[in-house]
Amino acid sequence: MTKKRNRAGILGRLFLYLFTIFIVYLSCVGDYGLLRIHRLIDHQAELKANYRQVVAQAVDYSYRLRRIRSDRFYLEWLARTRYGYSQPDEAIFHITPPSH
Numbered sequence: 001m002t003k004k005r006n007r008a009g010i011l012g013r014l015f016l017y018l019f020t021i022f023i024v025y026l027s028c029v030g031d032y033g034l035l036r037i038h039r040l041i042d043h044q045a046e047l048k049a050n051y052r053q054v055v056a057q058a059v060d061y062s063y064r065l066r067r068i069r070s071d072r073f074y075l076e077w078l079a080r081t082r083y084g085y086s087q088p089d090e091a092i093f094h095i096t097p098p099s100h
Contacts, residue, residue: 067074079085086092
């Protein structure tokens with residue numbers, strides 16, 4: 001009878017150890033595990049930073065569009081600086097610095 005109790009105690013402890021290892025494994029590796037949660041938190045921070053950048057670009061584009069629609073001088077400046085347009089009586093000179 002002592003051997004049966006001893007064997008049952010060993011099997012009980014073995015089951016308890018295996019169950020503990022299984023719970024630790026699930027808490028670290030599963031879908032709700034610590035590693036997955038950590039990766040999701042990092043991904044969330046990246047998405048927030050990207051969102052802030054996109055919102056800033058949208059505000060900038062909205063400001064530029066409003067200015068293009070309402071400010072004739074801005075539109076003229078844009079055409080001259082970006083696209084090289086000129087008035088009919090003007091000449092445009094492109095000067096490149098000498099290379100050393």
